[in-house]
Structures are given as C-alpha cells and as structure tokens.
Amino acid sequence: MANHLRRQNHHCSRLAAALVAAMLLISAAVPSAAKLSTGYYRKSCPRVEQIVADIVTNKQINSPTTAAGALRLFFHDCFVGGCDASVLVSTNAFNRAERDADINLSLPGDAFDAVVRAKTALELQCPGAVSCADILALATRDLVSMLGGPFYAVPLGRKDGLVSRAAAVEGNLPLTNMTVDTMAALFRRKGFTVQEMVTLAGAHTVGFSHCKEFAGRIFRRSSGGQGAFDPAMEPRFAQALQRACANYQKDATVSVFNDIMTPGKFDNIYYLNLKRGLGLLASDHALVADARTKPFVDLYAANQSAFFGDFSRAMVKLSLVGVKTGRNGEVRRRCDQFNNLST
Numbered sequence: 026m027a028n029h030l031r032r033q034n035h036h037c038s039r040l041a042a043a044l045v046a047a048m049l050l051i052s053a054a055v056p057s058a059a060k061l062s063t064g065y066y067r068k069s070c071p072r073v074e075q076i077v078a079d080i081v082t083n084k085q086i087n088s089p090t091t092a093a094g095a096l097r098l099f100f101h102d103c104f105v106g107g108c109d110a111s112v113l114v115s116t117n118a119f120n121r122a123e124r125d126a127d128i129n130l131s132l133p134g135d136a137f138d139a140v141v142r143a144k145t146a147l148e149l150q151c152p153g154a155v156s157c158a159d160i161l162a163l164a165t166r167d168l169v170s171m172l173g174g175p176f177y178a179v180p181l182g183r184k185d186g187l188v189s190r191a192a193a194v195e196g197n198l199p200l201t202n203m204t205v206d207t208m209a210a211l212f213r214r215k216g217f218t219v220q221e222m223v224t225l226a227g228a229h230t231v232g233f234s235h236c237k238e239f240a241g242r243i244f245r246r247s248s249g250g251q252g253a254f255d256p257a258m259e260p261r262f263a264q265a266l267q268r269a270c271a272n273y274q275k276d277a278t279v280s281v282f283n284d285i286m287t288p289g290k291f292d293n294i295y296y297l298n299l300k301r302g303l304g305l306l307a308s309d310h311a312l313v314a315d316a317r318t319k320p321f322v323d324l325y326a327a328n329q330s331a332f333f334g335d336f337s338r339a340m341v342k343l344s345l346v347g348v349k350t351g352r353n354g355e356v357r358r359r360c361d362q363f364n365n366l367s368t
C-alpha cells in the first residue's frame with residue numbers, strides 16, 4: 026500500500042514537473058509581464074527603490090494629498106492603454122494627451138510632482154535607466170503603505186509608452202453613474218474579477234471627491250420641495266454633504282473626503298461606511314446594494330487582513346495591465362515628454 030502510494034506520488038511529481046514546464050512556456054509566450062522582475066534594476070540602478078521611497082516620503086509629509094492622488098493617477102494610467110506613464114505626458118502642439126481628457130478632474134499636481142522629483146533624482150544616480158512607469162508603480166506602493174496600507178513587492182521593467190491621447194480615455198475608466206453590470210464588464214475587459222473590482226474600489230478609503238461627482242445623490246427635487254437625498258444615504262451624512270456642497274456650482278473646487286471616518290488612513294473603514302449608508306459616490310454605494318458584490322464588501326468590512334492581502338495582489342495585477350517592454354516603449358528622459366518630441 027505504502028509502495029503504491031509512493032509510486033503514485035512519483036507519478037504526481039513527474040506530472041507536476043511537466044505542468045510547471047508547460048506553464049513556463051505559456052508564460053514565456055506572454056510578451057510583457059513575463060519580463061518584469063523585482064530585481065530588474067539590480068545592476069543598472071541598485072538604489073532605485075530607496076531613492077523613490079525617500080523622495081515620495083518627503084513629498085507626502087509636505088503635501089498630504091499626494092498619496093491619494095498617486096493612487097488614482099496610477100489606476101487611470103493602467104486602465105487607459107496600460108501602466109506606461111502615458112498619463113504623465115503633457116499636451117503639445119502635435120497631440121492632446123491623456124491627462125487633458127475631461128475625466129481628469131483633478132488628477133492632482135502633487136502626484137505628478139512626486140514622480141517628476143523622483144525621476145530627477147534617479148537621472149542623477151543612474152541616467153536613462155529607470156522608466157517613469159516603474160517610478161509611478163513604486164511611488165504608489167510606497168505612498169499606500171505610508172498611509173497605513175499594505176506593502177507589496179512591485180515587479181519592475183516597464184517601459185514608458187509612446188502614445189498618449191485624450192480621445193483614448195473615454196470608455197476605459199469607470200464613471201460614478203455606471204451600474205454594477207457596466208462596471209464589472211469594464212473591469213473584466215481589463216482582466217479583473219468582480220471581487221477584484223470590489224477590492225480595488227477600497228482605494229476610496231483615502232482621498233476626496235468633488236461635489237459634482239455625487240451632487241445627483243444629495244440635491245434631488247422632491248414633491249415636498251428641497252432637501253431630498255438618496256434614501257440609501259444615512260440622513261445626517263446626506264445633510265452634512267448638502268451643507269458642504271451648497272455652493273458647488275459657483276465654486277467647483279469644493280470637495281469632500283471619500284471616507285469621512287478615517288480620511289487620511291488606508292484601512293477597511295470604507296467598507297464599513299458602505300454598510301452604514303456612508304458611501305459617498307453612487308458607484309461606491311452600488312457595491313453594497315448589489316447581491317454579487319455585497320459579500321465582498323461584508324468580507325472586507327469584517328476582516329482588514331483579508332482586504333490588505335487581496336488589495337496587495339490586486340495592485341500587483343493592476344501594475345501589470347498592458348505593460349510595454351522592449352521596443353514597444355522607451356525610458357523617457359522627462360516623464361512629461363516623449364523622447365521624440367514630434368510624436
């Protein structure tokens with residue numbers, strides 16, 4: 026009997042070896058992500074992670090909105106044509122770039138600035154080596170962990186993209202008025218499951234939104250006159266938002282924390298808020314109202330470790346979306362310009 030088992034085990038390990046070999050072949054056929062590795066700059070820029078961490082830590086201490094800005098910037102970069110720093114390119118005479126699409130709202134200057142500063146420091150230490158796309162991926166990771174979120178290893182070796190067009194943005198980013206169906210279809214197209222969508226939406230545990238993004242929930246005409254809000258909202262929360270946003274049509278800069286309980290902390294309170302009617306955006310609340318997504322909201326509300334573990338994995342996966350390697354990209358000299366200016 027023991028012998029029999031051992032033989033079977035032996036067979037199993039040969040089968041496993043064959044499977045591993047097959048998987049290696051398959052992953053070799055996947056052009057981009059396979060070439061990334063955490064040790065990519067070991068020879069060309071061994072201190073890259075330390076340099077990025079030093080610069081962005083300093084930036085975050087002086088400008089505390091940097092971290093949330095970087096997280097959103099990174100998401101937008103990756104969902105529009107892949108994680109290739111195309112979102113950092115400025116519009117020029119030849120091209121209206123991604124960052125000038127209408128949806129940019131406030132892709133914040135501080136996050137751009139953090140990447141540019143890290144690039145400047147890296148160009149002094151290891152000229153021409155480190156891509157802006159890798160800097161943005163590392164900076165985002167460092168900033169998330171500075172806010173109390175998880176720390177995860179970031180595979181490196183992304184090249185910077187050669188294309189950045191405002192017209193490419195539409196249809197690739199979620200909007201607050203999308204149904205769960207439409208949002209899930211968008212995330213699926215980018216390679217993410219419904220659960221991973223809920224996990225990544227947990228990024229709204231930090232940062233802020235402008236009133237116009239949720240005005241439709243708090244300024245509703247009712248038969249009784251003013252004051253009506255989305256009945257799914259906790260009443261005192263909705264009323265506080267009505268006061269905060271009373272002037273938003275005159276002053277478009279008014280904005281509100283995404284997570285009113287712990288706005289500057291990366292934690293799982295976002296999910297607890299959703300369960301209590303304290304979700305800010307319609308798309309946030311939709312996650313607790315839909316039977317397909319609610320179980321994941323419940324899971325993360327109850328277990329921050331589960332959220333952090335899943336968030337780390339989902340962020341690494343996000344960081345591999347549409348990555349360019351080899352001749353499909355370049356290492357930009359300046360993050361806001363292609364090396365060849367006429368493209």
Ligand code: HEM
Pocket residue numbers: 093094096097100130131132133199200201202208225226228229231232233234235236238283306308
């Ligand atoms: C699920 C669908 C999503 C929708 C509909 C959505 C929509 C929005 C909107 C409308 C804002 C406010 C922008 C402003 O008014 O300035 C915002 C902010 C933000 N979003 Fe999302 N988002 C989604 C998913 C994500 C994901 C997956 C991430 C990152 C992994 C993310 C990260 C952020 C961050 C960090 C902020 C705050 C930005 C800041 O404070 O500067 N969002 N989002």
Ligand SMILES: *[C@@H]1O[C@H](CO)[C@@H](O)[C@H](O)[C@H]1NC(C)=O
Pocket residue numbers: 124125126127129130131132133134
């Ligand atoms: C967003 O787009 C507007 C309109 O094109 C532009 O004026 C603004 O500078 C852009 N914001 C950023 C941060 O690039």
Ligand SMILES: *[C@@H]1O[C@H](CO)[C@@H](O)[C@H](O)[C@H]1NC(C)=O
Pocket residue numbers: 200202203
């Ligand atoms: C959602 O909002 C966008 C602009 O923010 C608008 O163009 C679109 O028509 C809206 N979609 C629905 C279904 O209301």
Ligand SMILES: *[C@@H]1O[C@H](CO)[C@@H](O)[C@H](O)[C@H]1NC(C)=O
Pocket residue numbers: 328330331334
């Ligand atoms: C929370 O999630 C972690 C990670 O998935 C798991 O190890 C742990 O058992 C969970 N805790 C509870 C109380 O369910």
